[in-house]
Amino acid sequence: MTADLIDGKAFAATLRARIAGQVAALKADHGITPGLAVVLVGEDPASSVYVRSKGKATAEVGMRGFAHRLPAGTPQQELLDLIARLNADEAVNGILVQLPLPRHMDEAAVINAIAPEKDVDGFTVLNAGRLATGQKAMVPCTPLGCLMLLRDRLGSVSGKDALVIGRSNIVGKPMAQLLLADSATVTVAHSRTRGLPDLCRRADIVVAAVGRARFVQGDWIKPGATVIDVGINRTDDGLTGDVDFAAAREVAGAITPVPGGVGPMTIACLLANTLTATARVHGLSDPEGLTP
Numbered sequence: 001m002t003a004d005l006i007d008g009k010a011f012a013a014t015l016r017a018r019i020a021g022q023v024a025a026l027k028a029d030h031g032i033t034p035g036l037a038v039v040l041v042g043e044d045p046a047s048s049v050y051v052r053s054k055g056k057a058t059a060e061v062g063m064r065g066f067a068h069r070l071p072a073g074t075p076q077q078e079l080l081d082l083i084a085r086l087n088a089d090e091a092v093n094g095i096l097v098q099l100p101l102p103r104h105m106d107e108a109a110v111i112n113a114i115a116p117e118k119d120v121d122g123f124t125v126l127n128a129g130r131l132a133t134g135q136k137a138m139v140p141c142t143p144l145g146c147l148m149l150l151r152d153r154l155g156s157v158s159g160k161d162a163l164v165i166g167r168s169n170i171v172g173k174p175m176a177q178l179l180l181a182d183s184a185t186v187t188v189a190h191s192r193t194r195g196l197p198d199l200c201r202r203a204d205i206v207v208a209a210v211g212r213a214r215f216v217q218g219d220w221i222k223p224g225a226t227v228i229d230v231g232i233n234r235t236d237d238g239l240t241g242d243v244d245f246a247a248a249r250e251v252a253g254a255i256t257p258v259p260g261g262v263g264p265m266t267i268a269c270l271l272a273n274t275l276t277a278t279a280r281v282h283g284l285s286d287p288e289g290l291t292p
Ligand code: NDP
Pocket: 142, 165, 166, 167, 168, 169, 170, 171, 172, 189, 190, 191, 192, 193, 196, 209, 210, 211, 212, 230, 231, 232, 233, 262, 263, 264, 266
């Protein structure tokens, strides 16, 4: 059996087109144009690429983009002052501070300075807490994208055994919360987990967010399982996920490729969150199909 490919690139393109339609309607009906501010501190090459593609994607769906680039040595207070200005700016509906920040900065303090209603990454304590307690939140983009792919493939994840490998605040933890809220039975694995291959063999859904190339082996996969590979690893053979794709594809029911799986969903969900934030601040109902 060869697994079906979950085409995140195509799904994300459809999602972006739908968002563009909703942005146009917002403009026509209410005279509102959503605005996303992206803040980059320093010159990290990977971050610069992400920030550029976020700016391009914003313009393509008809939103306004505000790019703020600060030198690596910027004092933290200057960044906090910029965030305060963006919090107060009515043209800005979403604020994203590209991580990682330079070492002299306190990442948690910077992130939590973002107004929760503009926190389109969903990384503030308030949004993480809302997600964990089942309240309306801004949800981190990568796990939101994974959830959309899973629902599209499976219809519902209710009652399924889901294994999330990785417990970062950015991917693993919010992914687990979203699956739990959707009534999956969730196990979260990390570097101290014992017997990971056997845990994996029981899982109907595997979400791998480890950061190690081809870490999840083909013979760990339950036949027919749905495998979501979040990993982006730069290797001599190019970009590789956290799953041994060739081997897993022989066993799984469906699997995301890398590239072309989760990656494109992340940016599409950032646009989705910006639109949701805009609707909420104007007292409009949440745009359809963009929230969990
Ligand atoms: P982190 O490094 O923050 O977290 C990695 C997690 O993997 C940790 O919880 C760690 O455990 C766990 N881990 C490490 N080694 C093992 C092991 N041997 N067995 C089990 N678990 C292990 O990474 P992120 O969550 O930020 O990202 C994960 C991957 O996803 C990366 O490849 C990243 O590039 C990619 N990514 C992709 C995105 C996209 O848009 N497609 C967006 C964000 C990330 P412990 O906590 O114990 O250390």
